[in-house]
Amino acid sequence: MATIKDIADKSNVSASTVSRVLNNDDTITVQAETRERILQVAKELGYETILERRLKQKQHASKHVGIILTQSLDEEISDPYFLSIRQGIEMELASRGIRTATFRLHETDGHQIIEGLDGLLVVGRVKESALKAISKVENVVYINHSPNEDLYDSVVINFERATEKALKHLLNAGYKRIGYIGGKEKEHIKNHKFNFEDKRLTTFERFMKEQNLFDQAAVFIGEYTMAQGYELMNKAIQAGKLPEAFFIASDPMAIGALRAIQEAHLNVPEDIAIIGFDDIEAAKFASTPLTTIRVHTREMGRTGVKLLLERLNGRELPLTVTLPTELVIRESCGGKRNNSF
Template sequence: MATIKEIADKSNVSASTVSRVLNNDHTLTVQAKTRERILRVAKELGYETILERRLKQKQQDTKHVGIMLTQSLDEEISDPYFLSIRQGIEMELAHNGIKTATFRLHETEGNQMIEELDGLIVVGRVKESTLKAISRVDNVVYINHSPNEDLYDSVVINFERATEKALRHLLATGYKRIGYIGGKEMEHLKNQKLLSEDKRLTTFERYMKEKNLYDQESIFIGEYTMAQGYQLMKKAIQASKLPEAFFIGSDPMAIGALRALQEANLHVPEDVAIISFDDIEAAKFASTPLTTIRVHTKEMGQTGVKLLLDRLNGRELPLTVTLPTELVIRESCGGK
């Protein structure tokens, strides 16, 4: 790269004049023709100002990160759990000045933009083989799922521990006949949906069997929506023996279930107690405020971004971060 002195010699001016012109010093009095000559010579010699070098370096340093959502748009709208994770991701990426592109898994096949990314944050469940089929991005962080902890960073919660926490509270409060209302976890591909294990359900089944309290007829499975929570609770009410309490897999489903109980003139928690899962904003404003398992979803998203940035800065050892959950006690199931 040319020096200030070389530009000064070719422009027939002093080096200090060249320096002040190239750094856009407005206090300098110099003829327009002289200024134009200095700039022309600097360009011919390939000189870059400090400002230009900083701008080029900043452009080179700017990272491009993709957010891959494994949920359909309808699922994200009906259950704020994943929406809150995405908002946490977007907030943290924006705070770090990182450019982003958002994809849904079933829409990504053949998308060349994914190949150009510096990193990818995957929200939800997707098989490792599926991801490799659609992306060759090296730096990947999974949120709410960990397909291979020896290869990928991930941010998760312990669904088993959280479910046991809810069930222990119900048992400690005196309930024995406990039912389950939940949805199905799906992996969305381009032309199909694959059913995945829901650890809330499998943990409920295992734990209740260990306590000799399991009743298959008290389990009701549909979709993770408020409408399905309403319909499944109606189905439970119409059955021969209504449980004393329910663990419900999401707050939106629990809000729907509350409506069904109210229509049947059943009171919560006097007739039926409820513990749900998520602690979305609406949980404390439900017709009967919900006792629920709080999941720090926004922090899950923010933590995922921090892990990815750490990877991009050179860390090679994959990390799995498990965020804690907590039981929030409200009116739908009292006790301590």
């Protein structure tokens, strides 16, 4: 954020002059050219006066925003991915003094109409028809899902590109027999659950088939929990012909898998290499620190709030913001040989 000193340096005037001009001090005598230069520099640097910030805070304080969570509390605790998104939303809304109401989709009666809100932030997957059945709110931002980019704002990551980053790293390290452990992505409606396509799994299958390396027997699917990561890795070990490496679709599952590997008296990465997904805080403190795909989940939440406020301030064109991911290399994935891919 630009400061008064930044503006003063670029305008070639003193900081006190900048401060008095920006705060409309009538007692200061300054040439019109200098005043215009200061205002122009302040605009270029995106500086907001105290008065402008207070006015925005006052405007925001009158807003009332709903947060719809598509995960149960147990799922949110088991896999911090969506919890971190929600925390980013709540932090950003709190910093702006905006009132909130939070709903869990599976606890909301299908005939209940959510109204009296200025906007909605939807975390996770929900069918457009299901949302319209419970809400009359027009300004909606989806986070981690984009049901209709022609109508709604959304904040997403590119799961295909992120998965390919992990797999290319494994192939570059010399691994060929690569397995997959993952969960099921779901939509929750009261008394119902619906499974969705998981882009991590479909990308894994497509990419490995393109390399003529896909093995259906090396794919293990359960729930996105640490306990399931443990159970599925045990299943893989007991099945025999264990892959040299695994791409595991969430860090909690990867941490559970690490436990199963250790109990089988195998070593990571010497016997089995692992790449996780999310880069939750526990990833770097795991028994073997996890190589993983970092997702900026809190920033996804904060960006969703900013998009919603832009909508409430009059923007009509829907926007889809794709946040980048990055590969974080730690000890769980060692290189066998330096092949280039």
